[in-house]
Amino acid sequence: MSVPGERPHPVPTPLTEPYWASCRAGVLSLQRCASCRRYVHFPEERCPFCGAGSPAYEPVSGRGRVVTHTTVHRPFVPGFADLAPYTVAWVELEEQPGLRAFGGLLGHPPGADAVGMPVEVVFTELPGFGPIPDFRPRREGER
Known part of the structure; x- marks a missing residue:
């Protein structure tokens, strides 16, 4: 709660x-x-x-590519105002075509295009809950 x-x-x-x-x-x-x-x-x-x-x-693996994303400039959900602007993304994971995961996109300028960008999962501590999955850019060839 x-x-x-x-x-x-x-x-x-x-x-x-x-x-x-x-x-x-x-x-x-x-x-x-x-x-x-x-x-x-x-x-x-x-x-x-x-x-x-x-x-x-x-x-x-947690590795994939950004399929689509949006940047939130004006959050309407309590607790997100201090994060704005922030980007959330749908990521197609490399394990299977159409297998998508959702999370924040960290380490990439909010509002900048990210479609097709290779990313990897990272875990962000949500105070009072624990780690949640987000994604960060990964360089081609990085494992």
Whole structure:
């Protein structure tokens, strides 16, 4: 639960707790279907591709490219005013076409074009909650 004026916190559920536990360990993990081997994100009870049940969480590289982004200049959600301007991005992860993760884009000038930019996951401490995934630019060839 969030305190008025601070950033809202995610609310882990039994379905999402393994994701957040992985973030606390500094690893990005997403569900992967044991039957069709497709990654699933956001978390689902069943694989949306083949219908198999209970996709397990597996670590992913956290590397990908920015598909789209927006820069927030005037936040309307309490707790974000001191961050503005800030950029949030959809990132297509390298593990699978169409597999996207969402997070802040750090270390890149707000408002500057970032589409196609190679990025990697980093974890930002959300006070009162723990680490959450964000992304930062990565140079081509960097592993």
